[in-house]
Amino acid sequence: MKQHLGTLLVVSGPSGSGKTTLCRRATENGLCVYSISCTTRQPRPGEVNGVDYHFLTPSEFAARVEKGDFLEYAEVHGNRYGTLKADILDLLEQGKTVVMDIDVQGAAQVRACREGILPLCYADVYIYVPQEELKNRLCGRQTDGDETISLRLRNAAQEDACLPQYQYCLVSSDREADYAAFSALIKCQSMRVGLMRE
Numbered sequence: 254m255k256q257h258l259g260t261l262l263v264v265s266g267p268s269g270s271g272k273t274t275l276c277r278r279a280t281e282n283g284l285c286v287y288s289i290s291c292t293t294r295q296p297r298p299g300e301v302n303g304v305d306y307h308f309l310t311p312s313e314f315a316a317r318v319e320k321g322d323f324l325e326y327a328e329v330h331g332n333r334y335g336t337l338k339a340d341i342l343d344l345l346e347q348g349k350t351v352v353m354d355i356d357v358q359g360a361a362q363v364r365a366c367r368e369g370i371l372p373l374c375y376a377d378v379y380i381y382v383p384q385e386e387l388k389n390r391l392c393g394r395q396t397d398g399d400e401t402i403s404l405r406l407r408n409a410a411q412e413d414a415c416l417p418q419y420q421y422c423l424v425s426s427d428r429e430a431d432y433a434a435f436s437a438l439i440k441c442q443s444m445r446v447g448l449m450r451e
């Protein structure tokens with residue numbers, strides 16, 4: 254029986270596109286492991302340190318940049334976000350699918366990374382949602398104030414401009430259709446012949 258390497262699936266899209274919803278549901282259903290990012294932003298009500306994010310102070314974040322701990326990092330909507338290198342390569346060697354909910358700048362860094370098995374395992378998907386629907390979702394989420402929502406909506410157009418850099422685009426519709434497409438993508442990736450090893 255051949256062994257499989259895992260897939261590193263990068264998921265990007267504007268704020269409110271449903272990235273967290275999709276990644277969490279797929280993780281809960283055992284399809285993948287969620288890569289928990291570090292951030293300097295304040296936790297939202299209900300977010301748990303070490304589960305949703307590793308919440309760091311700006312100086313703690315800067316120290317980890319200095320130590321070279323991040324696979325990628327970027328400033329997004331005025332806060333810093335980054336993915337720790339530790340664990341990801343091990344999980345891929347074990348054949349796990351790792352999903353990373355990261356912005357377009359972080360995705361560009363991981364896509365360009367030539368380290369070890371990363372280029373082989375890499376796949377990415379952009380979640381596209383029309384602006385009016387994004388606004389409805391961000392207001393409906395009730396986690397952010399008006400200013401935070403406006404900033405995220407203003408940044409959405411710039412993020413959408415990066416769509417052609419991605420391998421896959423999921424045009425969002427309802428929750429069930431989105432999840433069906435997302436889980437199918439995860440399953441297809443895990444069948445890639447290029448990931449089989451003797």
Ligand SMILES: Nc1nc2c(ncn2[C@@H]2O[C@H](COP(=O)(O)OP(=O)(O)O)[C@@H](O)[C@H]2O)c(=O)[nH]1
Nearest residue numbers: 268269290326327329334335336354355356359
């Ligand atoms: N580059 C990078 N972006 C991240 C990381 N974690 C989250 N992000 C992105 O940061 C943005 C803001 O995320 P968040 O604060 O959770 O707000 P939300 O998008 O409104 O739910 C999103 O585009 C995320 O994809 C990371 O580790 N690295």
Ligand SMILES: Nc1ncnc2c1ncn2[C@@H]1O[C@H](COP(=O)(O)OP(=O)(O)O)[C@@H](O)[C@H]1O
Nearest residue numbers: 268269270271272273274390394426427428431
């Ligand atoms: N397909 C969908 N249709 C309608 N609402 C959705 C859909 N997917 C997610 N939502 C809702 O939209 C809001 C933003 O989703 P979230 O997963 O937090 O987005 P992101 O992580 O991309 O910022 C949440 O309130 C979520 O419940």
